[in-house]
Amino acid sequence: MKIFIxxxxxxxxxxxxxxxxxxxxxxxxxYCGVISPEIRKQGIRVGFKIIALPSMHEExxxxxxxxxxxxxxxxxxxxxxxxxxxxxxxxxxxxxxIVFVDEIGKMELFSRKFENFIxxxxxxxxxxxxxxxxxxxxxFEHYGKVYFLRREIFDKIKSDILSSLF
Numbered sequence: 267m268k269i270f271i272x273x274x275x276x277x278x279x280x281x282x283x284x285x286x287x288x289x290x291x292x293x294x295x296x297y298c299g300v301i302s303p304e305i306r307k308q309g310i311r312v313g314f315k316i317i318a319l320p321s322m323h324e325e326x327x328x329x330x331x332x333x334x335x336x337x338x339x340x341x342x343x344x345x346x347x348x349x350x351x352x353x354x355x356x357x358x359x360x361x362x363x364i365v366f367v368d369e370i371g372k373m374e375l376f377s378r379k380f381e382n383f384i385x386x387x388x389x390x391x392x393x394x395x396x397x398x399x400x401x402x403x404x405x406f407e408h409y410g411k412v413y414f415l416r417r418e419i420f421d422k423i424k425s426d427i428l429s430s431l432f
Contacts, residue, residue, distance in 0.1 A: 267393055267394075267410060267431060268388055268393075268410025268411070269393075269394065269395045269413065269431070270396055270397075270398040270410060270411070270412045270413070271283065271395070271397045271413050272397070272398045272400050272412060272413070273400070273414055274400070274416075277417060277420075278417055278420050279369070279397040279415055280303070280368050280397060282397075282427075283301070283366055284301070284368075285424060286395055286427065287301075287319065287366050289432070293432065295432070296361050296363050297362050297363065297366060298318075298319055298320065298355055298359040298362035298364075298366075299318075299319045299355065299364075299367050299368075300319060300351060300355055300367055300368065301316075301319060302314050302315065302316050302369055302371075303315055305329070312330050312331070313327070313328050313329030313330060313332075313341060314326075314327040314328050314329075316347060316351045317351070320358065321354060321358055323351065325350055325351050326344045326347050327343070327344060327347065327348060327373060327374070328341035328342060328343045328373050329342060338372050338373050343373050345376050348374060348377035348379070349377055352383045355383065356383060362392065363393060364392065364395065365387045365392050365393070365394045365396075366394075366395050366396070367384065368397045369397040370384060370397070370398045370402060370406065371398075371399040371402070372401075375402075384396075388406075388410075393431055394410070395427065398412070413426070413427070
């Protein structure tokens with residue numbers, strides 16, 4: 267099954283993916299994927315990391331300190347860093363049953379390797395759970411089920427996803 271979680275900023279998409287990853291870890295379900303946590307300095311977001319799962323190798327995904335292009339808003343995107351993480355994740359995914367991706371977004375899709383990786387896993391028999399930026403729903407919805415997350419239905423959606431996957 268391919269599952270996409272989308273919603274407005276702050277709806278809990280990354281939190282939900284982290285809880286699903288923790289469930290897989292607790293139940294010894296082999297997984298792989300990527301997460302893209304914020305980088306904050308003195309409480310202010312200055313960029314994002316991209317981290318390979320489960321190896322935890324990391325690179326800078328985007329930063330206010332990266333000059334030039336490509337850019338999303340005030341962030342310069344580190345396409346080479348994304349590419350490095352994708353190479354690691356592709357290797358990590360060989361024995362995985364489930365692939366987690368947080369997130370499929372404009373920044374990540376500047377990397378052809380990332381885009382190809384996403385298309386490849388969507389066309390495998392592996393389970394996939396990915397957060398998806400709202401503007402990209404139409405592009406990916408035909409691959410699987412899309413959940414529109416809101417805080418007030420967080421627990422219900424989590425339960426639905428867990429029962430669908432495990």
